Amino acid sequence: MFKSKIDKNPHGYYFIAPFFISFIVFGLGPILYSFYLSFTNWEGFNEPAFIGLANYERLIHDTLFYKSILNTLVIWIFSIIPQLTIALTLALVLHEKFIRGRHLFHAIFYFPNIITPITLGVMFALMFDWQTGSINQFLVSIGVIEEPIYWMNNVWTSRAIVALTIMFQNFGFNMLVFLAGLQAIPKDLYEAAEIDGASKFQTAVKITIPLIRPVLIFTLITSVIGGLQIFDAPLMLGKGPDNSTVTMIMNLYEAAFVRYDYGYGATIAYGAFVVIAIATIITFLIPGVRKKKEA
């Protein structure tokens, strides 16, 4: 009895210490150090020397940086709209009572999500290859086109293919999140609606959609943060004509680890961070997002 009166609360520090040590060494430290490096001319072999705002001046005049923002946003919009639509449609359908073999469908649609993005990127690069890709072979063999299409050599088709890859990777995960949201809706609400004679469409619009709105909003927010950081799969699909599929993080990677312009790479990283932060804030400003998040 006596022992329990001793305050054990400070022991909590021991429990959270490993997390914070690792976080400071591998997370916060590098982030602050990157900030310093973004003001230097470090190119790998030299000692970093302070050059003031030169890198930032270069960044705001760098057309490739703006282009990479535009590319990322375009690819994000191209992928997020079909992705969420397909995920929601499939979730609503698979939630229906008459569906048999539900688990098999869950597994099939979720499978692309556990495949490494690099692998998916190479897969789509091979499928949409100009001369040997199976998509072109298929279209030629059924007579839709006569000559193979050079997909990756057109600004819009190359962006669409990158978006398609991202969509293919993520729709199954979003579908599972939506399904989890649907299963959390109490069954008696549907029974009540059925007794009142509501049609399937009315039930979906009046009960299902409002009740899974928090889930939809959560998905939207995470997909903004994740969708603007796309890197692996687009890297495998190449830069597109005139850099039209270079994403923000690809631009950072190329500057730092291909051209060894590390100081400027750190500047691009901070530039990209600002863009992602602004996009996140804008998402929170969409009417209804904040309110529902708190609820």
Next chain:
Amino acid sequence: MKQSLEIKSTSVITDKELKAKKRKSLIIITLIWIMLIISAIICLIPFYSMIITSTHANSEIARKLLMTPGDKFLDNYKRLVEVVPIWRGFANSLFITLISTVLGLYFSAMSGYGFSKYQFKGNSFLFACVLGTMMVPGQLGIIGFFRLMNEMGLINTYWPIILPSISNAFALFFFKQVADNSVPKEIVEAARIDGSREITIFHRVALPLMGPSLATLGIFLFIGKWNEFLQPMILLFDNKLQTLPVMIASVRSQFNVDYGAQYVGIVISIIPILIVFAIFSKQIIGNVMAGAVKE
């Protein structure tokens, strides 16, 4: 009797309508089934196409659409493994991922428990800091990380790839909620009165109570680590140490006209995951959905 008679009299009028309604819903159900099956096929075709194409010689791949298996898989495979030690990459990835997942689970559970059960000074402030880091994109500090690891002599080792798993903000957040809900304060107090040390209470009492959630989060941590690309890519120079995603990326660049070998690389990176997923898909999907609800 009276009731049934009444029903009969009205059903004469609605009999036709009822049949029409039934037929209509049967048509809709059929259409939904067809749509569902077509989407499942579209989702699987890319994987099927990869496997089929990997069994053909380059000349065939370039010439026509391939639908049936060929017999050149071993030839393609031999050319691939002569240059890229892909199974070694597989083993490396497995090694890194398993250790990282175990470390991540243990320390995240520990710090989540610490935040949940000890009211030390600055608890809520530090927890808010952890949540704040979740908004920061992962690549922000990558340049500083690279240089710091280089200075510390950790480059070309697995340490900077494995150790950061200790501080995963998302996992900490998840486990704090788990500890809040499934580890009652009374049990901790009781163990304390029995004279257990704080760390023993965590190991013997709290960790077993948090057990089921370890599986849920373990899957997320495992998939995340398995897919990691940029960190191993920039930190490891020795080809023999590289992980599978980096090796797949290098297959793409080293075999840029040898399509057969590229297809084999893709198949090798997909098949083991497919087998594991086929065995554990129920558990994996259940856990992903459980994780989605907790968020």
